[in-house]
Amino acid sequence: MRNRSRFLTLLAAACLAVAGCSGGGGGGGTAQSSAPASGPASAPAGGDTSFPRNETLYTSGTQYGPPSNWNPIREWDYATGTEGLVYEPLFQYDTLKDEFIPWLAESGSWTGDKEYTLKLRQGVTWSDGKPLTADDVVYTFELGKMKSIPYSNLWTFLESVEAVDQHTVRFTFSEPNYQQFSTHLYGRAIVPKHIWEGRSEEEVLDGVNENPVGTGPYTYHSHSEDRMVWQKRDGWWATKALNLDVKPKYIVDIVNGSNEVQLGLLMQNRIDLSNNFLPGIQNLVSGNFGVHTYYPEPPYMLSANTAWLVPNTKKKPMDDAEFRKALAHAIDTKTIVDNVYGGIVVAANPTGLLPQWDKYIDKDLVAEKGFTFDVDKAKQLLADAGYRDRDGDGLVENKDGSKLQLEIAVPNGWTDWMEAARVIANSAKNAGIDITPVFPEYPKLTEDRASGDFDLFINNERQLGSTPWLYYDYIFRLPIQEKQNTTNFGRYENKKAWELVQQLDQTKLDDTQGMTEILSQIQEIQLEEMPVIPLWYNGLWAQMTSSTWTGWPSSQGDAPKNPPVLWRNWIEMGGIYTLTNIRPVNG
Structure with missing residues (x-):
């Protein structure tokens, strides 16, 4: 009892x-x-x-x-x-060891600067008894030539994929985007050509696919x-x-x-x-x-992704890097971690890179240019940049003296994020920044962020993967489109940063030194410009x-x-x- x-x-x-x-x-x-x-x-x-x-x-x-x-x-x-x-990838990716594990593929390697050769494991059969062959892999990747398929972007740098023999596949690239391609090795489910062949683009994308046949x-x-x-x-x-x-x-x-x-x-x-x-x-x-x-x-x-505060850099005062840095110093992330989540999440590193990517963080740079919760520092940054309290209400105005009133949006019903938004608004107010939490329905927020109709919002859509390129592509991708549906919601434009992200993409994953050197340059821009503000690591x-x-x-x-x-x-x-x-x- x-x-x-x-x-x-x-x-x-x-x-x-x-x-x-x-x-x-x-x-x-x-x-x-x-x-x-x-x-x-x-x-x-x-x-x-x-x-x-x-x-x-x-x-x-x-x-x-x-x-x-x-x-x-x-x-x-x-x-x-x-x-x-049911459907399986060519490799497994071990997030804890940062290793690729051969799966449907027995091996894979770059056999030239722009050529990747894959050896399939023999003896693999589909659930209907048919053997897995190189033709299935070729067919799966060539589905990406259909413009509506989620991985169609692969074909902006993939030139061809061909079956050399029954168990060998050769990928030839116009640009060797090593980092980006690595995500397809474990993230692309291989489908059976003998069942899927002949399906229309609409059926490939929107078909229910009853009675799935996989490996x-x-x-x-x-x-x-x-x-x-x-x-x-x-x-x-x-x-x-x-x-x-x-x-x-x-x-x-x-x-x-x-x-x-x-x-x-x-x-x-x-x-x-x-x-x-x-x-x-x-x-x-x-x-x-x-x-x-x-x-x-x-x-x-374990940590699964980073929660970011995304400022709209096309709106004042979020277009000012000094204001964004002041805002970063004004956020009491510890209260979010301890009180909102009860310690089941971890405060993010100022770079936002997940703990599994710790080896890529320039710790000396973070010590010099990173941010911490410091209300006095936030107030000083605001004052030095020209944001002052002109009417004595405890809140700063814009540089031109106009009212500075911002909204932070999170989806209605996501009550942990709603409470986190309240913490952010309260701690920012202590530094003199007027922020009001708003809670639109998720579809409305999705549309607003795509069209740029927002001040600030919290987002965590990029997950852990095989490369930190994933995060920097999310932050810096150019050019800005009329609708920003998946990356760079804050519409931040920095050509140098985007060029460095592209250089990172074309650096082999086993070139740790080359990656680290480029990542340090990217992180310097990130910490100086603060296009997004890392908050906490969401749990797995x-x-x-x-x-x-x-x-x-x-x-x-x-x-x-x-x-x-x-x-x-x-x-x-x-x-x-x-x-x-x-x-x-x-x-």
């Missing part, structure tokens, strides 16, 4: 925390088991009893609506697991309004080639409901792996309720229970060291190993 009462009390408290702090942040525990929460450990999510519990992994945290397509080309909304569980360890089983079910298939090539075996016979991914519901399912062991943002999770980890995270103490999670949200499955990834001891997450685009960045390393408690 005492344990049951304690469980209900903690669950209620945690749900209250969730009710006040859920939403926008998104974007393994220790191997030993601790006392599970009281409740029906054998009962799966939603009361579903159609799958053997010790053979079924219940997950949640990616799907925000009913599964509607199994099309790996639609990287933004395919059913969770379509890429990674991966799972096939489609079923789906409903609230879940996606995958079933393990016989004959996965990696079992023989790499001695890997996915342990769950079934994976049931539950469509996200409210955070209260998700937390309740996790606490009752009806979800095994939650990749949701769950505020208050630190109380559960420390409360001996059988809930684990990758780190047993703050920040609990992952909460696990060990009542049904054990062997979760963890920072502790000899536990597996890989991302414990099945988010889109993360299964191919180590998430697949979570499925091969876990094992049933009663198996």
